[in-house]
Structures are given as C-alpha cells and as structure tokens.
Amino acid sequence: MKESTKLPLTPLVNAGRYLPPLKRRYHVMAKPSGSTCNLDCSYCFYLHKEQLLHQDRDKGMSDEVLENFIRQYIATQDGEEIVFSWQGGEPTLMGLDFFRKVVELQKKYQPKHQRIENDLQTNGFLINDEWAEFLKEHRFLVGVSIDGPRELHDRYRVTRSGKPTFDRVMRGIETLKRHGVSFNTLVVINRVNARFPKEVYHFLTETVGSTYIQFIPCVEPVEFKHTAPQFWRDDTIPITGTRRAHPGDLDSIVTDWSVDPDDWGSFLIGAFEEWVNHDLGRVQVNVFETAVVQTMGLPAQLCVTAEFCGKALAMEKNGDVFSCDHYVYPEYKLGNIHRQSLAQMVFSERQQAFGMGKKNTLPEYCKTCPHLKLCWGECPKNRIVRAPDGETGLNYLCPGLKAFFSTAKPTLEKIAAMIQASPPL
Ligand code: SF4
Numbered sequence: 001m002k003e004s005t006k007l008p009l010t011p012l013v014n015a016g017r018y019l020p021p022l023k024r025r026y027h028v029m030a031k032p033s034g035s036t037c038n039l040d041c042s043y044c045f046y047l048h049k050e051q052l053l054h055q056d057r058d059k060g061m062s063d064e065v066l067e068n069f070i071r072q073y074i075a076t077q078d079g080e081e082i083v084f085s086w087q088g089g090e091p092t093l094m095g096l097d098f099f100r101k102v103v104e105l106q107k108k109y110q111p112k113h114q115r116i117e118n119d120l121q122t123n124g125f126l127i128n129d130e131w132a133e134f135l136k137e138h139r140f141l142v143g144v145s146i147d148g149p150r151e152l153h154d155r156y157r158v159t160r161s162g163k164p165t166f167d168r169v170m171r172g173i174e175t176l177k178r179h180g181v182s183f184n185t186l187v188v189i190n191r192v193n194a195r196f197p198k199e200v201y202h203f204l205t206e207t208v209g210s211t212y213i214q215f216i217p218c219v220e221p222v223e224f225k226h227t228a229p230q231f232w233r234d235d236t237i238p239i240t241g242t243r244r245a246h247p248g249d250l251d252s253i254v255t256d257w258s259v260d261p262d263d264w265g266s267f268l269i270g271a272f273e274e275w276v277n278h279d280l281g282r283v284q285v286n287v288f289e290t291a292v293v294q295t296m297g298l299p300a301q302l303c304v305t306a307e308f309c310g311k312a313l314a315m316e317k318n319g320d321v322f323s324c325d326h327y328v329y330p331e332y333k334l335g336n337i338h339r340q341s342l343a344q345m346v347f348s349e350r351q352q353a354f355g356m357g358k359k360n361t362l363p364e365y366c367k368t369c370p371h372l373k374l375c376w377g378e379c380p381k382n383r384i385v386r387a388p389d390g391e392t393g394l395n396y397l398c399p400g401l402k403a404f405f406s407t408a409k410p411t412l413e414k415i416a417a418m419i420q421a422s423p424p425l
C-alpha cells in the first residue's frame with residue numbers, strides 16, 4: 001500500500017483557509033435513497049454501504065438535507081451550468097414527489113445567469129408514463145443501466161429474489177423513448193459480457209437505439225465490502241498478469257464477476273472497430289470520445305483517464321460527503337453538509353491531496369509508458385496490482401488498456417487529424 005495515496009486523516013478545522021477567492025465548478029453525485037435498491041445485482045459496489053455506513057434502510061434523504069445541499073451546491077459554483085446528478089442505490093425509490101421538491105428548490109435558489117440541469121441514473125425498473133412525463137418536462141438526462149442482450153443482461157442484473165430484469169428495463173427504455181426523454185446507456189463490462197463486444201455494441205446502438213454509451217469496467221477486489229481502496233495489505237498484492245491478478249482463480253484478488261484485464265482490452269478493441277466503421281460522429285462512447293480528445297492534446301472528458309481527479313464527490317442521504325463515488329468509505333469521509341460547508345470540503349487540502357494523488361502515486365512503469373497521456377494509470381481504485389518489477393500501485397486493467405491503446409493509436413491519430421483539419425462549425 002502506498003501511504004501517499006491515502007487521504008491525510010486530519011480533522012477539517014483548517015479547511016476554510018483553503019477556500020479559493022473565486023467560486024469554482026465541481027460535481028457531487030447525490031444519493032437520496034442511499035444504497036437502497038429494488039434490485040440485487042451481483043456486482044453492485046454500493047449495496048453493502050448500508051452495513052458499512054450503518055444506514056437506516058427505511059429512511060431516504062430528509063427535506064432538510066435536500067434543501068441544504070441544493071442551496072449550497074448552487075451558491076458555490078460560478079459556471080454557466082450547474083449539473084445535479086441523482087444516483088443510488090436506486091433514486092427512483094424516493095418517488096416522484098421527492099423529485100418535484102428537487103425542481104422546486106432548484107427554482108427557489110437558481111440565480112438568473114445560471115442554468116440548472118439534472119441527471120438521473122436508474123435501473124429503469126420503475127419508469128412508467130408518469131415518470132417519463134416528469135423527466136421530459138424538466139429536461140432530466142436519464143442514464144439507464146443495461147448490460148447487453150437478454151442473456152448477458154440477466155446474468156448479473158437480477159431482482160432481490162433472483163429474477164431476471166431484462167423485460168422490465170426494456171419496457172422502461174421504451175417508455176422514455178415514447179416520451180422523447182433524453183437517455184444514455186451505462187453498461188458494466190463484467191467477466192461474461194466482455195467476451196461479446198460486437199453483440200453488446202450492436203444491441204445498444206440498434207435494438208436499444210442508444211446514441212450515448214458509457215462502458216464501465218467491473219473491477220471489484222474480494223475485500224471491497226470492508227477494505228477501503230489503498231488500504232489493502234501489501235503482502236497480498238500480486239504482480240500484473242499472474243494467476244491471482246485474473247478473476248476465476250481460487251486465490252484471485254478480484255470477485256468472480258470482475259472483468260478479466262485481457263478481456264477488457266479485447267472488448268474495447270472489438271467495440272472500437274464497430275464504432276469507427278459504423279457510428280463515428282453519430283454515437284458517442286465515453287472511452288472512445290475521450291481517447292480522441294486526449295489524442296488531440298485536449299483535457300480528458302472522463303475522470304478515470306485524466307491526469308488528476310478529485311472534482312467529482314459523492315454525498316450520502318444523511319449529508320455525509322466523500323471524496324468520490326468509489327471512495328464511500330469512512331476513511332474517505334470529508335465531513336457533513338450540516339457541519340461543514342460543501343465548499344470547505346470540496347476545496348479542502350485533504351480533497352486536493354486526493355485528486356493530486358492520482359498522478360503523484362503513479363508507479364515508474366506508468367511514468368515510462370507510451371500511453372501515459374491517454375491513460376494516466378486509470379482510476380486509483382483499480383490500482384490493486386504490482387508492476388512487473390514489483391512496485392505497487394499499478395492498475396489491474398493495465399494489460400487490457402495497453403492492448404487497446406496500442407491497437408487504437410493509429411486510428412485515433414487519423415480521427416484526431418481529421419477533426420483538426422475540418423473547418424470550425
Ligand atoms: S477515484 Fe477514480 S472514479 Fe473517483 S474521481 Fe478519481 S478517477 Fe474518477
């Protein structure tokens with residue numbers, strides 16, 4: 001474990017000193033229902049937070065927390081656009097009245113010169129006409145989780161009683177489409193669907209009609225329920241490419257459903273080929289768009305491939321704020337919006353150290369990698385293996401990332417050159 005990747009566990013008494021003179025932009029993922037969900041997906045990284053954070057399952061976000069959050073979130077940002085993201089657990093479990101309150105409060109605090117947007121990430125299960133009308137009227141952008149065609153989706157995305165969910169999710173998507181709600185698809189690439197890149201890609205673009213796709217690799221250390229990232233025991237960390245650094249081994253460091261690092265590479269290569277050949281400029285795929293943009297020398301569009309991170313925090317239903325959605329562990333709690341201001345937490349020395357740690361803790365293996373500027377060691381939560389020379393802090397997905405970047409490089413360069421040569425719109 002690298003000491004420097006841990007947050008300094010100091011109280012936030014001095015945080016106010018680090019408030020910048022000007023307001024800034026940042027992003028908080030709010031979790032109004034906490035980890036409560038109506039499904040029980042095998043790979044969910046959030047369901048166990050109920051025990052970890054001692055949450056009361058029956059209580060959602062109170063009116064007091066909601067209003068305090070909306071007021072502070074708006075007051076501390078000076079961009080033209082303020083984006084609220086509602087996630088879970090399953091946020092639709094809060095009911096429509098909660099979200100009616102959300103838009104009322106946003107109107108109450110909205111300054112004239114700023115636009116407010118809302119994102120809602122859902123499993124699509126509860127979406128009906130009433131929800132769709134509301135989401136359309138208030139211009140919510142909806143992210144729907146779907147893992148591919150029926151047999152791939154139902155492999156891990158099941159109800160609490162283990163039943164398949166594909167039909168209900170597809171019905172939810174059809175309802176959104178009928179009402180003209182903007183939606184994108186969030187696809188968790190796991191050990192099984194990773195082997196079917198073309199099937200998954202064409203299902204999303206053709207059957208679902210998705211024009212914005214987010215591919216998220218499933219990487220879950222076996223100890224993820226009780227051990228926070230970067231707090232792993234040093235002597236248990238394997239070298240990249242060895243038996244324990246793959247899923248399926250009895251002593252593997254990741255869960256059975258985690259994507260194999262090599263399969264992540266072949267999945268990206270397969271889907272990239274389809275994207276380039278059929279959908280360039282028509283369909284947006286998070287990983288590919290940012291690779292093009294970064295090839296052009298512009299800043300990353302995703303935190304995971306950015307040089308630094310730390311500007312995307314998470315807030316639990318009781319107002320507790322954490323460094324990132326993937327770092328909702330007591331060790332990474334920054335405070336609570338009733339006791340510290342959001343700005344104090346977001347711009348605190350502690351959170352800055354967290355964001356800078358993404359670059360500052362890269363192993364030598366990454367620093368000398370030809371793909372560094374497209375990858376930046378990917379997300380620190382996935383840095384759970386050793387480099388071939390034994391140094392800790394290498395990303396579990398590294399073999400796949402390398403394979404993808406090496407294969408895609410010439411095409412990425414051609415696309416970047418094409419864009420740079422085209423006249424501005
Ligand atoms: S820790 Fe990972 S997911 Fe969180 S902000 Fe950093 S790169 Fe993004």
Ligand code: SF4
Nearest residue numbers: 366369375377395398
């Ligand atoms: S491809 Fe591997 S070695 Fe290169 S920057 Fe990414 S994680 Fe590091």
